[in-house]
Amino acid sequence: MQRNSQDGALEILASSTLNSIQDQGRRHSLTLGVSVGGAMDRFALSAGNALIGNDLSLAGIEVVFFPFRLKFHADTVFALTGADTGANLDGSPIPAWWAVPARAGQVLSLGAPRVGARAYIAVTGGIDVPVVLGSRATDQKGGFGGIGGRGLQRGDRLPLGAPTLGSITGNPKAFPQAGLGAAIQWPEVRADAHTTVRVLPAAEWDRFAPEVQEQFLSVPWQVSADANRVGYRLSGPELVALCQDSLMSHGIVPGTIQVPSSGQPIVQLADANTCGGYPKIATVIEADQRLLAQTRVGGQVRFVLATRAQAQAALRAQHDDLLALSRALGTVTA
Amino acid sequence: MLKLSMAGSEAILVDAASGAFDQAIQQRIWAFAKKMRGIDGIEQVVPGVNNVLVVFDSLHVSGEAVEALIRKEWAGAGLETPSAKVVDVPVHYGGALGEDLASVAQESGLSVAEVIARHSGADYSVAAVGAMPGFVYLTGLDPALAVRRRNTPRLSVPKGAVVIGGGHAGIMPCTAPSGWHILGMTDIDLFSLERADPLLLHPGDVVRFHPVEG
Structure with missing residues (x-):
């Protein structure tokens, strides 16, 4: 070209x-x-x-x-x-x-x-x-x-x-x-409101007792000042795992929510290391990671459990929205 | 026993570990990764330490199909012995450049000289590349040196730091935060975009550390 x-x-x-x-x-x-x-x-x-x-x-x-x-x-x-x-x-x-x-x-x-x-x-x-x-x-x-x-x-x-x-x-x-x-109604994110993002259970979800899982999904988590392109450290109740066995290093994806021994979750984001070693309770679905990106320090986040089918449908919907926008503007004719 | 878990809706973590690190499992993971790469809809296959992350394109292949594929390919995976090269790494141990040498000696109940002798006396194998550009997880660390990670990670560990942590040895490819212990420094470059292949070390390669003076 x-x-x-x-x-x-x-x-x-x-x-x-x-x-x-x-x-x-x-x-x-x-x-x-x-x-x-x-x-x-x-x-x-x-x-x-x-x-x-x-x-x-x-x-x-x-x-x-x-x-x-x-x-x-x-x-x-x-x-x-x-x-x-x-x-x-x-x-x-x-x-x-x-x-x-x-x-x-x-x-x-x-x-x-x-x-x-x-x-x-x-x-x-x-x-x-x-x-x-x-x-x-x-x-x-x-x-x-x-x-x-x-x-x-x-x-x-x-x-x-x-x-x-x-x-x-x-x-x-x-x-x-x-x-x-x-022309499309884009989802807005208000920094003064609770942002709700959908998550899928991750490898160590079962290391947390049902009442701890419930707590993870019910309380608002505050985005601490330690929040950047690498990840967001969240403040809230201490999430205690049933088992503290160390894990061997493994590949992780953006959206991974790790729970180190402090019990305070960390959401790994775009510039996260490609491997980690902390237990992972859940992963923020790909389509909702943008909501975290638009939440400021001090803002609050709630997690809600989704299914893989829902996560993929949400991603597909974003893809379709972009295509619809391009078509509406006449920049894509296919 | 293979454990599959979701890593979001477009990746699956395949955990093959059974207790301590097992070299045969790692060789099977390398073989599995080779088979999986290039399959339609599979975007990346990232070996970890006795585990592997499979990233796929959910617009083109379903998670259920990928899970079935993983089980099938794992069952048929042999043991891969990569064409390993041996890389000698000169290390300036201790002093201002290896500030944790004394504390590691204390925690492991060894003299500083013994820590250096044991760290430089082993043949290490690159189990996995990841975390940072070019970082290697090295297996083969003397169990006496398998001390716990630092309670508080350092916010900045310099490029070239020769480190141990979580039962592994490693070398920092760039300046970054790390909770591993610094034993010394080297000037080898693990990652360079000036090279056709940015990686100096690949899974299966052998690393030997050599003490140098000055």
Whole structure:
């Protein structure tokens, strides 16, 4: 495919290194010990790409630390999804889950979220950093992907890729000036409310007595300050296992809820180690991991038991929603 | 007895352990992994220590079908003996670079010299690669050195740290948190994207540690 990078088309004016370039992650490198990584809320990033007709695999910016500001040095189109950050483009408000054209010289500003925790910025052509092990996602532990394996900082210039086949616009003037929003009712996550996520029992579920299992499923768990892309440590009652036999190291997936001897669960997330050794009580289903990604420190989470069929149906529904969005916008005709 | 459990809706953890680590089970896991890879709908097969994680695409294959496949392929799996290479790892033991050497000696009831002699006197086998990019779980640690992990993990253990924990030996491929004990430092690079194959060590490879001065 022809590459037509506009070197440094985005300039970071204000950021913290917690903000990073992400895509759908590395789904085929677990045997190298490399985390899946990618957007904590993959659905939101995918929807942003869909809104502007990008291939869903393209990279965008994950913003979790605010304020965040960037300047466009080229005419383009961008989408904002995930958290509602009361964003504005040169002072004009941009709703969440919305796409608008930007002209060279304009500044996009994101403030502290009113709803959710992580916002995603997708830009026509995607952020065009080198692909490492099949992905552009920043892996800060491994020190690769994104820009030199680190988060974004003031002064960074990010290149954009050429518009892909389905892009609504190589020409931003063809895009409605007022923008375009997601027609589907997206599930909202309010940081001040209980977030309920579905779980499947994991390998050591039976190490916990029925009343402890019941407790795990009935109490609200608070997201502690120790919460990042690697995982969330949760605070609540102590979960005591019936058996403390140590386990041999084994592969784990994002969403795994481990219970170390402290009895306080840890949910492993995108940048988690690929192997672990702690007992696993349950796993947050893939489709609901985005709800955790949008829950802030201090927020509360409840767990509810699901079946594998329900988990797979939820994942399929997200897949279908994205396809429906692309079809509604005419970016996919199949 | 094979124990299958769900790891979310798109992965199954296959636990083949029966008590302590068993090299024959590990060889069967390698053979099983080889057979499973490349089967339609199977995305990744990740050997652990006497266990293996099978990741699949639920949009294309059902969990029940994958479970049936796992049982069938496990039943037919032989013992894989990978073409092992031997890698010699020079280690600067102790001092500021191996700050747990003295406490490990104390806990195991050995002298510091004996800990070094036992750690560097064994042939280790790479049981599994994982946790961090290029990290290896090494089996073959002298049982006298199988001390418990640190009560409080360190938030940062440097790249190159030669470590022991949970009955295994290992080498840190990058700077990361770890609850393992640091015996010394090496300058070998376990993971490098500059190489066509980023991994220095693969399952089945043999590792020998050698004390060096200075």
